[in-house]
Amino acid sequence: MAIKGEVVIDKERCKGCGVCVVACPNKVLALAKNVNGKGYNYSEAIIDNCIGCASCAMVCPDGVITVYKVKL
Amino acid sequence: MFNPDIIKPENLVYKRTDVLTQAVMHYCPGCGHGTTHRIIAEVIEEMGIQDKAICVAPVGCSVLAYNYFNVDSLGAAHGRAPAIATAIQRLYPDRYTFTYQGDGDLAAIGTAETIHACNRGENIVIVFINNGIYGMTGGQMAPTTLIGMKTATSPYGRTVELNGYPLQITELLAELPGTYYVTRQSVQTAAAVRKTKKAIRQAFENQKNKKGTSFVEVVSNCNSGWKMTPVQANKWMEENMFVKYPIGDIKVDGQKVK
Numbered sequence: 001m002a003i004k005g006e007v008v009i010d011k012e013r014c015k016g017c018g019v020c021v022v023a024c025p026n027k028v029l030a031l032a033k034n035v036n037g038k039g040y041n042y043s044e045a046i047i048d049n050c051i052g053c054a055s056c057a058m059v060c061p062d063g064v065i066t067v068y069k070v071k072l
Numbered sequence: 073m074f075n076p077d078i079i080k081p082e083n084l085v086y087k088r089t090d091v092l093t094q095a096v097m098h099y100c101p102g103c104g105h106g107t108t109h110r111i112i113a114e115v116i117e118e119m120g121i122q123d124k125a126i127c128v129a130p131v132g133c134s135v136l137a138y139n140y141f142n143v144d145s146l147g148a149a150h151g152r153a154p155a156i157a158t159a160i161q162r163l164y165p166d167r168y169t170f171t172y173q174g175d176g177d178l179a180a181i182g183t184a185e186t187i188h189a190c191n192r193g194e195n196i197v198i199v200f201i202n203n204g205i206y207g208m209t210g211g212q213m214a215p216t217t218l219i220g221m222k223t224a225t226s227p228y229g230r231t232v233e234l235n236g237y238p239l240q241i242t243e244l245l246a247e248l249p250g251t252y253y254v255t256r257q258s259v260q261t262a263a264a265v266r267k268t269k270k271a272i273r274q275a276f277e278n279q280k281n282k283k284g285t286s287f288v289e290v291v292s293n294c295n296s297g298w299k300m301t302p303v304q305a306n307k308w309m310e311e312n313m314f315v316k317y318p319i320g321d322i323k324v325d326g327q328k329v330k
Contacts, residue, residue, distance in 0.1 A: 005085070006075045017102030017295075017302040023262055040101065048074035054086040055262035061106025062097055063088035070078045 002072045005052025007045055010064040016040035020056035020065065029056055091117045093142045102302020104292030105133055107259040108201060109140050111269040112170070115276055116143065125168045126160055128153040130182075132174035133208045134201065151182025154189035157196040168279055170197035175216040176206045179241045186245070193250025193284040197275045200242070200287065203294035204313060211297035215239040218316055223297070238316055242289045246323040252284035254323035258291040258314075260306040271321075284326070291317050 007028070014036060021029045026049040031041040043056075043065075052069025073079075091113035099105045116125050122143055129137040131150040138145030148156040153171035161169040178186050178200050189196065205223055206212040213223040213230060216238050220229040230238075246254040253275055257268035268290060275286035291313050295305035321329050 004075055004078060006073065006078050008073070008079065013096055015101035019102050019260075019302050019306065022303055045074065050074075052085050053262075057086040058262040058265045059107060059260070061099065061101075061103055061110070063092060063106070063110045065086070066084070066088070067086040068078050068080070068083040069085045070083045 003051050003069060004072055005050035005067065005069045007050055007056060008066040008068070009043055009045075010066075011036050011042040011044070012038075013062055013064040014040060014042035015062055016042055017061065018043070019059050019061065023055045023059045025053065025055060026051060089113045089117045091122055091142050092140055095139050097140055098136060099133065100296045102293065102295050102305065103133075104203065104259045104290065105201060107265060108172075108199065108268070108290050108292070109134075109137065111259070111265060112172070112199065112272055113141060115269060115272045116168075118273070119276055119280075121168050121276070124166065125170065126157075126164075128157045128160070128169065128171040130171065130173040130177040132177045132206075134172055134174060135208070137172050151177050151180070152185050153177065153182065154194070154196065154198060155185045157198075158189055158192070158194045161194060161196050165195070165282075168197070168276055170199060170276075170279075172199045173201070174207070175200070175202045175204065176209075176214045179215045179239050183241070186241070187248070190245045190285045190287065191248045191250045193252070195279055195282050196285060197272075197279050198285065198287045199272065199275075200289045201292050202242075202289055202313075202317060203292045203297070204238075205294045205297040207294045207297050211294070216241070216317075218312060221312075240317070242287065242317075242322060245287055246328060250285055251287055251323055252326050253278050253286040254289075255287070255321045256289040256291060256317060256319055258309070258319055260293065260309060264319075289317075291319065
């Protein structure tokens with residue numbers, strides 16, 4: 001049974017602290033090269049390896065991450 | 073986005089709770105205040121007490137907490153949040169009054185109010201954020217600042233000769249007979265956040281059962297005050313703060329944990 005996850009990041013609210021990047025066990029997240037409206041390098045998913053564990057969402061101080069998971 | 077087809081309400085694992093307002097928090101990037109706000113709001117949502125919870129906001133970084141919690145709130149004078157919470161809880165015994173205070177507020181200016189509210193065993197929840205510094209005013213030394221730690225008012229590091237010892241107020245409060253539940257947690261990793269959430273849930277459950285004062289200390293970072301990146305600050309906190317402020321329960325069910 002495979003598990004597929006997906007994170008949706010509200011990039012305009014993200015402050016680019018990078019706490020989610022180190023919290024992710026599968027190294028899915030990274031800070032973007034682009035900046036959002038406030039000038040922060042927002043967090044984004046760079047590889048399709050998410051398992052929907054919500055560790056990133058748990059540590060996000062601004063609650064910008066929404067997590068979805070499906071068992072295939 | 074790699075799998076847009078799984079973004080459906082039935083696959084939702086985690087979303088920001090509605091007990092937090094949509095206001096963007098003014099905290100610095102990576103600050104533990106935001107995480108702690110979020111988990112308090114999640115506990116309030118899980119217990120279904122949004123219309124009965126009352127937040128008492130302190131003075132300090134979290135002075136604007138009432139803008140973020142979608143519950144009834146009150147702003148207290150500096151350090152006086154436990155006194156205000158005492159009054160609210162005595163007038164409305166069926167409500168869930170909690171104070172949210174930093175270390176400058178609770179352990180310096182409000183020491184008297186904190187100690188006496190805990191000693192009376194008021195049926196309130198106190199959430200105490202300990203980051204070892206006065207964050208809002210520009211990183212001055214607080215009672216909880218570690219020995220050797222550089223701040224704006226101790227530029228060569230805190231020394232015992234000049235500034236005395238860091239105050240472990242949580243251990244101090246655990247000695248008082250009025251406190252029912254005293255614990256120290258942190259919010260730097262997902263596992264730590266889950267534990268802290270459990271502790272805050274326990275505190276509100278104690279309040280529901282009218283057990284006495286519940287005190288939850290959250291050891292947090294202050295990356296701006298410590299002059300570090302958020303990730304570095306979390307690592308520094310684990311290496312230095314946890315030595316002086318060890319994580320774990322100190323008093324459970326009115327009995328000190330040995």
